[in-house]
Amino acid sequence: MMCFDAATKEVKPVKDFRSVADTVAAEIASGRLGPGQRLPPQREFARLHAIADSTASRVYQELARRGLTVGHVGRGTFVAAAPGAPVPAPALSEPAAHRVDLELNHPVVPEQAGLLAAGLEKLVRPDDLESVLRPVGPTGTPAAREAAADLLARGGGRPDPERVLFAGNGRQAISAVVAALTRPGARLGVEEYTYPVLKAIAARLGVTLVPLAMDEDGLIPEAVEEAHRAEPLHAVYVQPVLHNPLSLTMPARRLDQLADVLLTSGIHAIEDAVWAFLRDDLPSLSSRAPEHTVLVDSLSKRLSPGLSLGFAVAPAALEGRVTAAVRSGGWTPMRFPLEAMVRWQEDGVVATLVRAKQREAGARQAIAQRHLGDFRTRSDPSSYHLWWELPAPWRSDTFVAAAARHSIAVTPAAAFAAGRPRGPHAIRLGLASPTREVLSQTLAALAGLARSAPDDFAGD
Template identity: 65%
Template structure:
């Protein structure tokens, strides 16, 4: 009797070794890239026959791979290798471990993958795919221009589709607008705290950025005039809606004042509206000064940065120069991305994901308001970031380093400051990237950190 029990235990142990061994082999294939994200594994019975193992062992192998976060099962479709970025990892680890990223903002909502997968499916038909693999110019296609004009339309304004040009992403569209309006050696007015990538683009293009004052309503019109009197400005870059990093949305009256200044001084503006889909109740500056404004937008925040398209609504007088800048910079869009975007716009996926992200941003702002309510925090109901004026005696650089020791990355104000403008003692928190439960823990940890003194940290 005892020998039979021992034999049963031996067989069970062998079966366990078998499924773990096979799971380890498949895991190695995935890690090495021989099985790639999106690859479909064979049905379990077929897999069992190929490996000469029992069906029950194959089932345990698939279950183990899913447990490790290497595969995902889809009802009615099968089991697929999961993308590496989807594999769950530890949060708020020690510095040597995983990092909670409150620097970059990559908003993702649960429903977007399903919506986008459904919309992109028809593109994978061989005849359609062949067409989408061909090059496309910066003017895109007529259907894409119409659909993007619809996307950008709000508050009674809709751009002329013939004025829409395309780039690979929003950064490229901004760079092309800068290259069009501000030749090397010229001066471009910008808000004194601005999008950090803009500073890098200006440096590469040989453009001097001139910091312009900002108040509670956004860019101050008189600051543009004062800077232009001091030395010629060639153009102005601004973010009227959900300014990054301050989350300010410029009221209609201020937009009208800016439009008047542009007309009076003969200046063009580059209007960055990448975040405007979260708060689109006001007409853009381009609606008030259509012949003076290049409006730039993209799908990177509305959808995802991995497959995006940038666009610009360009005044007719400079459309040819802008198209030349896009082509010469190598900034034309990819046809596949443009066709995918057109399908997502046509079936309503972009709009649905945008509404979901509005709700998601509101939840995250509520978290920040609750967990950091005792501090000086600036945000907006549908913004994916907030601005934190740090309590004394913390300095921004010291706080960033202390947060990093806790595995949390935040951005110091200096990253946004232009020229010799003295950066305030503040940090920006990007709220979009971590799952909400991890964001909650991270914000709680930062609140605890800010409530201590830097000397307390040094004593740890």
């Protein structure tokens, strides 16, 4: 096929995308393009090979179809591991095109599906299904409130069932409580490293986050007082147990100090207890300052992400505001997960799965210690996440990009920073989602990567 080049007044052959793909494939096979090497952006590739942008796009599609490259949105296209090609860091046993996600964190244990299925069988009987599918509001049902109070009990304390409210999931429960306690332009105090979803919720509601200093025991109460004196805080969001991402847990003394600050200042706290089921022997902040704390939690981490349900335990003075926020946000729950939760709680399924997931967390922490024990990490034997301060000269952004070349997704410290990113170059690893075998292979790959020298592709 030929075409007329207006610039040179010459008739030139048109390159077929397959032939260009063959050329790149030959470079990969010969080792001139090594595993993990980044291909140029498609427009630059088109100029280098004197082809149209559309042809370059088809070349990249063809290379991906052959399994020779892997594309990552926002990062580029990289050479996949080729047979016989040298690998600069330990490779995963599964193909590079299969992404290993250490960002999301959904604990799963082998017995989970069977235990949950047994409880659901009762719900799908014709005589029960009609009632299960009826609408329900934020207050749920009396049976659901009692079951939720039992499920949320820990450290010898049990919430008042009359104070339990429900939302569609944990994120919606947080959104509703933030909306109830603040207004656009309000100041919400948060730990200096905080849950990334909260940052998005605050931005959507027009709320300003105020980063508060932390130490080895978690949020520093004096930091709350100092920020409140400078300009009043409307509320404080805190994760007292197995803080995400640092896995810190507040000791009883710190809980008492923070409760005193809430009582003397009149500030309300939003206590995120989503990971607290892994340390259910510990008391809650809401048990220390019940009239100044709204506890939020969810069903998904305990049981399964496929059946979500959010909880908000609000003091009587705030119940109406939280209920109104759930309704106005369109965050009312479905009745089905409420009824399922009641049965699973009554049948002992919740307690069985909680114990299994507590044991599984310990096993995964042992795997992490085996591969990353020589590095600076922070975690807890009961936690499903791990904070890793990267060795120099690695930076968070370059390491995240380099990990992506091995089809591993990790989260940089900046995603958790409430203010301007600062402090160590670190990443958070979620240990829950892969199988144990894949987790071990993945952490071995990351350890090998950390021991190698950074390349310069991330700055392109």
